[in-house]
Amino acid sequence: MDLVHLFDPAPAAIVIGGTGLATALRAGVADCRQTGAELATLLRRRFDSAAMRRHLVPLAHDISIDGVYRTHARPTGDRAIDAAVKAMIEAQSAALLMTHHAADRKARLTRAQRAASTLAQAADLAPVFGLAGTLLSLAQLSERGIARALLMNAISTSVLATLYGLLLAHFVLAPLARAIERRAEREEAARQDLIDWIAAQFAAVAPRLRRRSDAA
Numbered sequence: 001m002d003l004v005h006l007f008d009p010a011p012a013a014i015v016i017g018g019t020g021l022a023t024a025l026r027a028g029v030a031d032c033r034q035t036g037a038e039l040a041t042l043l044r045r046r047f048d049s050a051a052m053r054r055h056l057v058p059l060a061h062d063i064s065i066d067g068v069y070r071t072h073a074r075p076t077g078d079r080a081i082d083a084a085v086k087a088m089i090e091a092q093s094a095a096l097l098m099t100h101h102a103a104d105r106k107a108r109l110t111r112a113q114r115a116a117s118t119l120a121q122a123a124d125l126a127p128v129f130g131l132a133g134t135l136l137s138l139a140q141l142s143e144r145g146i147a148r149a150l151l152m153n154a155i156s157t158s159v160l161a162t163l164y165g166l167l168l169a170h171f172v173l174a175p176l177a178r179a180i181e182r183r184a185e186r187e188e189a190a191r192q193d194l195i196d197w198i199a200a201q202f203a204a205v206a207p208r209l210r211r212r213s214d215a216a
Contacts, residue, residue: 006160006163008156008157008160010133010157011130011133011137011157011158011160011161011164012160012164014129014132014133014136014161015126015129015130015133015161015164015165015168016164016168018125018129018132018133019122019125019126019129019165019168019173020122022125022128022129023118023121023122023125026121026125027117027118027121031114031115031117031118032118034111034114034115034118035114035115035118035119037111037115038111038112038114038115038116038180039115039176039180041180041183042176042179042180042183046183046186046187047078047186047187047190047191049190049191049193049194052076052078052081052194053194053197055074055076055077056074056076056081056085056194056198056201058074059073059074059085060198060201060202063089063201063202064204072089073085073086073089080100080101080104080108080191081191081194083100083104084096084097084100084101084104084195084198085097085198087099087100088100088198088202094198094199094202094203097195097198097199097202098195098199101191101192101195105188105191105192108184108187108188109184109188112180112181112183112184113181113184115177115180116177116178116180116181117177119173119174119176119177119180120173120174120177122169122173123168123169123170123173123174123177124169126165126166126168126169126173127162127165127166127169128165129161129165130161130162130163130164130165130166130168131161131162131165132161133157133158133160133161133162133164133165134158134159134161134162135158136161137154137155137157137158137161138154138155138158140154141154
């Protein structure tokens with residue numbers, strides 16, 4: 001098989017360009033930008049709950065020794081975790097930690113779902129533009145006649161357009177949509193474990209801290 005013959009820029013442009021434009025019109029510019037941002041996260045390191053926990057161990061130790069009033073939140077490099085921990089310390093309540101986490105989790109999942117939905121729409125549209133490329137290629141025959149060379153070229157282009165639409169949908173767009181969903185699911189599971197651990201650390205020292213406060 002000569003793979004060189006499997007590339008034709010004309011049907012590729014129809015399929016890729018048409019799919020991209022139709023997706024942008026259907027999903028909107030905002031969702032397309034969000035999709036680009038979520039795709040970029042696939043290239044970054046995954047959320048490391050173990051490393052994040054190591055950052056928070058000194059904080060848990062400080063709370064157990066000095067109490068909440070004299071403890072300061074230490075930056076971990078994760079904006080959501082830092083904000084949730086700061087709120088917990090300031091309010092002296094693990095419930096506020098959970099509230100912050102729930103709000104951030106909802107926002108993150110919404111962004112991931114918007115991106116996955118946009119890519120799923122694009123995956124649905126790609127075969128349609130593959131068919132459009134096929135029809136456009138065959139339509140050229142009515143203008144140029146049915147010379148053998150032209151006929152073979154039109155058939156080749158039409159077949160490639162269909163192939164490109166299927167490949168783009170099932171080997172690029174749909175897998176990327178699922179990759180975003182899987183990454184979001186794994187990250188949220190890791191974040192939830194970390195938040196539960198932080199809340200447990202605070203709950204373990206809270207009764208003792210209350211006794212100290214009552215005694216004072």
